[in-house]
Amino acid sequence: MNTEINLVDIRAFVVIAEQRNFTLAAEVLGGSRSHLSKQLLSLETFLGVSLIIRTTRTQRLTEQGESFLLQCQQALQQIDLAVATTVESAEQLKGNIYINCVGGVIGEEIVVQLVNDFIQLYPDITVDLDFSSQRVDLIEDHFDAVFRMGELADSGLIARKLMDIKNCTLASPEYLAQYGHPTHPNQLNKFACIVGSINHWRFEKVGSAKESIEVAIKGNFRCKNGRAMKVSALAGNGIVRLPYLYCPEEIRANQLVEVFTDWHIPDTPFYVLYHKDKFQPERLKKFIQFTHEKFKTYLPDL
Template identity: 40%
Template sequence: MNDISLRWVRAFLLVAEHGSFTAAAQASGHSKANLSQQVTALEQALAVQLLHRTTRSLRLTRIGEGYAERCQLAFRQLESASEWAMQSTRELSGRIRMNSVGGLIGEELVAPLVFRFQQRHPGVEIELDFSSLREDLMDSPYDLVVRMGELADSSLVARRLHRVTTRYVASPAFLARHAPIQVPDDLRALPLIYGSVDHWLLARGSEQRLIQASRGYRIISGRAMRQAALSGLGVTRLVDAYVQADIARGTLVEVLPDWAEPTPLSMVCPPHRFQLQRVRGLMDWLKTHFAGAYEKALVQGLPVGPMA
């Protein structure tokens, strides 16, 4: 390893990223000859071929693909290590790229806590978005992600934020017009108010039922799904932060309570970003304050919408 120059590795990554020596030279300001010499020196030091070169094209070998992936991760870790070493004061500073589940949880609960954190630490700049994503965090630009659902085993750092419960609800008027809902299969004959997924997998212990939405309303918004249920259009499923207060007021009625599903809400970040004080500080802040904000939302709920 001592015989391998980081300049050679950077030259190789430039060529791998841009797809040719010409494009890499234009992007970096180095000459094609210089980049070619450095990549050749790297291949000789490793005693492997990293690039397939022809007069018309250039592509990574199988070993080259794996080497590029590992080197990119290593450079990100070096960057994080440098940032960690330069954190010489107690005041947090720097950028945090964060992604969160959206809707009520993200926009009304996570976001205000993030804003309060920024007010306490004006040196921290947080980029927060609510796009739906399922990507490998080791290769993503995000430092921190808030995800709902069980997490697969991985090398990521995960901390439990809260546990939410998905409930099945409908308005009293809707239930008065239809036969009682006693088992999941009773949902098959009813209009369902569903989101991006047109089937529901209900679970109770080891027992499962798959219900396909054959009629009803597809609405990609938790708030709008709640409004549709309040208006008597059908049965919907939403996490308790949306509907718990409605259930307490009697404007919505929970059906199939034995099939209510507890779901973990977690914070996840790559280990090399967890080393940064600002990322750990934000995770600690959310862990400390989120549960209280969530319980308050259960009690207060959203404003009661128009009724049918």
């Protein structure tokens, strides 16, 4: 038996039964009498029963038709309610937004401040902010938006670039005084480095993106937390690669100094990613718009 019943035919039957007249039903549905008759016949053929007895003068429901009508009316009311609730939920500025973000200064200070200002502006919207560092899948992990650093693979997501993060190669003056000062990145393998999530550092010649080098580094301290890496560098444990955002005061105070003058680590792009969805809920549209317009106002004065 074919189980793919046509919902449009069911709606037509309900209207015909409620109006008790094909002409009136056709006016309600904006169709023709002949088309409604074909829809009713198609439904009866599918069910294998007569739902409405009709003559040239009158029509009446069969016993099966009366029972079917009652159940269809209840089911259609539930469907209409579900549709209305879904549309209302999507259009209203309420509900929850699930966000994944890198941690550290960017996530824990900049993005947190942005999110808090957003929910103050829209108090009926709630935000779940997750700092899991692993690469998440927006669909499988049920996130609406993700903040990410670095170049992105073509994932089919929409990516809005928010800023370029300046990176530094730093060390304490005490470490350099004790162990010497490298003059070229290829000398880093002779020095202790503080290692984060990347153990190959790419450098470009200042003023020439075409001249670049990638160096494998090693060290006695490995940690994926930028603040911990900064503390280790301040303690004189080695050379560190950090975003400038993490240590502007330490650089100004000469507690950490740039290791190279002729070489630099390329800037890291920072994005907000979200689904390519033309039916995006209004709450998420507002958050993406707010983030795009306001993000740079939360950056510290560097």
